[in-house]
Amino acid sequence: xxxxxxxxxxxxxxDREAVAARQARARRRLLGRGLLYxxxxxxxxxxxxxxxxxxxxxxxxxxxxxxxxxxxxxxxFSAETMRFFVDAEGVLGALWNSVLVAVVTLIFSTLIGAPAxxxxxxxxxxxxxxxxLIVLSTRAFPIVILSIPLAVSFIEWGxxxxxxxxxxxxxxLALPFTVLITSSIFISVPRDLEEAALTxxxxxxxxxxxxxxxxxxxxxxxxSIFTFVLSWNEVFAAVILTLRERTLPALVLAALNQSPxxxxxxxxxxxxxxxxxFIFVIRRYLLGLWGRVSx
Amino acid sequence: xxxxxxxxxxxxxxxxxxxxxAVFFAAPMxxxxxxxxxxxxxxxSLESWRTMFADAQFREALVTTLVLIVIxxxxxxxxxxxxxxxxxxxxxxxxxxxxxxxxxxxxxxLAAGIIWFVIFTQQGWLNSILQGLGILxxxxxxxxxxxxxxxxxxxxLAEAWRATSIIxxxxxxxxxxxxxxxxxxxxxxxxxxxxxxxRVILPMLRPxxxxxxxxxxxxxxxxxAVVIALAGGGLTxxxxxxxxxxxxxxxxxxxxxxxxxxxxxxxxxxxLFLWLLPVREEQQG
Numbered sequence: 001x002x003x004x005x006x007x008x009x010x011x012x013x014x015d016r017e018a019v020a021a022r023q024a025r026a027r028r029r030l031l032g033r034g035l036l037y038x039x040x041x042x043x044x045x046x047x048x049x050x051x052x053x054x055x056x057x058x059x060x061x062x063x064x065x066x067x068x069x070x071x072x073x074x075x076x077f078s079a080e081t082m083r084f085f086v087d088a089e090g091v092l093g094a095l096w097n098s099v100l101v102a103v104v105t106l107i108f109s110t111l112i113g114a115p116a117x118x119x120x121x122x123x124x125x126x127x128x129x130x131x132x133l134i135v136l137s138t139r140a141f142p143i144v145i146l147s148i149p150l151a152v153s154f155i156e157w158g159x160x161x162x163x164x165x166x167x168x169x170x171x172x173l174a175l176p177f178t179v180l181i182t183s184s185i186f187i188s189v190p191r192d193l194e195e196a197a198l199t200x201x202x203x204x205x206x207x208x209x210x211x212x213x214x215x216x217x218x219x220x221x222x223x224s225i226f227t228f229v230l231s232w233n234e235v236f237a238a239v240i241l242t243l244r245e246r247t248l249p250a251l252v253l254a255a256l257n258q259s260p261x262x263x264x265x266x267x268x269x270x271x272x273x274x275x276x277x278f279i280f281v282i283r284r285y286l287l288g289l290w291g292r293v294s295x
Numbered sequence: 296x297x298x299x300x301x302x303x304x305x306x307x308x309x310x311x312x313x314x315x316x317a318v319f320f321a322a323p324m325x326x327x328x329x330x331x332x333x334x335x336x337x338x339x340s341l342e343s344w345r346t347m348f349a350d351a352q353f354r355e356a357l358v359t360t361l362v363l364i365v366i367x368x369x370x371x372x373x374x375x376x377x378x379x380x381x382x383x384x385x386x387x388x389x390x391x392x393x394x395x396x397x398x399x400x401x402x403x404x405l406a407a408g409i410i411w412f413v414i415f416t417q418q419g420w421l422n423s424i425l426q427g428l429g430i431l432x433x434x435x436x437x438x439x440x441x442x443x444x445x446x447x448x449x450x451x452l453a454e455a456w457r458a459t460s461i462i463x464x465x466x467x468x469x470x471x472x473x474x475x476x477x478x479x480x481x482x483x484x485x486x487x488x489x490x491x492x493x494r495v496i497l498p499m500l501r502p503x504x505x506x507x508x509x510x511x512x513x514x515x516x517x518x519x520a521v522v523i524a525l526a527g528g529g530l531t532x533x534x535x536x537x538x539x540x541x542x543x544x545x546x547x548x549x550x551x552x553x554x555x556x557x558x559x560x561x562x563x564x565x566x567l568f569l570w571l572l573p574v575r576e577e578q579q580g
Contacts, residue, residue: 037386040381047399053420057420070423118308138320145554145557148547148554233406236538240538256523261416264412275406276398279401287471
């Protein structure tokens with residue numbers, strides 16, 4: 001780099017010029033750094049500012065929600081708007097349904113998908129690429145096209161408008177991700193350790209439980225949280241597949257255009273809040289989860 | 296592990312996934328085509344497609360969906376690229392910046408729609424701020440049925456705000472795959488930052504860009520809750536028409552035709568991106 005030019009013997013004038021050029025470059029780099037930090041802050045504000053706005057509005061008293069013009073520095077803090085939302089008819093039930101659906105989805109997709117992920121990671125077998133391709137290609141299919149025929153089937157099977165129908169649908173959506181994510185997690189567990197366990201007399205099953213699983217656990221937990229968020233947020237299938245047993249997004253969407261502003265506000269904040277925490281918890285895994293899967 | 300005694304093991308491990316996908320993915324897909332190409336009596340017909348194409352809302356939904364995508368995708372790419380470059384520049388607290396930019400990844404379309412509704416509504420933040428700055432002297436009704444341009448603008452902002460992080464993550468992962476030597480080589484030759492982006496980063500990122508474009512476009516064709524939250528009935532997109540035909544008119548045939556149409560557009564856009572941005576063999580991850 002620049003050091004090569006510095007070490008070369010050169011005429012004094014050329015030397016001075018080189019120093020000047022280097023200083024100019026250093027100045028430019030400093031300026032570039034400054035601009036980068038400015039950009040970083042601006043982009044962060046773009047993400048955070050709307051969250052700030054809905055938070056201070058959602059935690060103001062109910063009549064202050066209609067105040068105009070609004071003040072950027074919040075006046076009184078109040079949980080009144082939130083309580084109004086939680087007490088509204090159907091909200092607690094929908095909240096419970098959302099949690100149930102997300103948990104069932106998480107369990108289903110891990111139980112069904114993780115073995116396939118393990119197989120992709122550890123075995124070379126005929127049909128491996130074909131399977132990967134099938135799993136990858138499922139992403140091209142919109143939720144819309146699955147929900148409508150599944151609604152018809154679920155009515156026939158008698159599980160329409162239940163937590164189960166939504167969870168099954170969400171599992172179908174999450175499964176491809178689970179397979180790909182778990183496969184990349186298992187790939188990152190050194191195979192040598194597993195083989196050492198096998199030579200030391202473990203059966204493949206105990207080697208998996210005692211050696212692979214503990215090492216894969218943090219990644220698997222991150223993947224499950226991601227599945228939970230996917231299900232927690234999904235609204236199209238949920239609103240198509242339910243009538244009374246709504247999940248929270250489905251309930252809010254179905255009632256949205258008839259509901260008062262405080263209700264919408266609190267609902268928006270309520271759906272937003274968990275994701276702040278979840279993304280924080282899995283922040284170290286985001287690049288691994290998404291980056292690798294997208295390839 | 297080839298030729299091991301457990302030759303059947305991988306297949307046994309795949310079986311649950313395959314079975315589940317067959318029942319809850321492949322079968323509904325076939326059924327969807329059945330629904331779309333059959334009438335109520337169960338005979339093959341193009342009736343639902345004719346109904347869909349003749350529907351007054353169809354054209355509007357299609358145009359809105361396409362306009363949204365055409366505006367959104369470039370905006371999101373520029374934003375996501377800016378975020379990715381900031382992350383890749385290894386500033387201090389780079390984990391912090393990444394977390395902030397990734398937050399919207401966990402936010403649903405519906406929540407994002409509501410957040411921007413609070414900003415754009417008549418007694419909302421945008422009016423408060425603009426009036427505070429003296430730009431407006433009384434609140435302007437942005438979200439007005441007679442004003443589709445503002446409705447589209449609001450939806451674009453909300454979607455750009457929410458769904459840029461997924462592109463950003465894919466681009467950052469791609470950037471990290473570029474060997475540092477390339478940047479150092481560019482430095483040696485005195486490349487400016489812009490030249491580095493143009494000549495090193497963009498060509499090397501092509502596989503990531505392709506994946507992100509395909510994924511984002513497919514998701515954008517399904518935009519739904521954000522439109523309802525911001526525009527109510529003032530704007531319609533293809534997915535909300537599918538929802539309306541299923542829920543309000545109880546006609547799963549026309550709803551399936553809409554879904555099939557969305558699928559068709561998704562496939563066409565995927566092929567288009569694969570064709571426009573060919574990725575060389577050796578670049579595939």
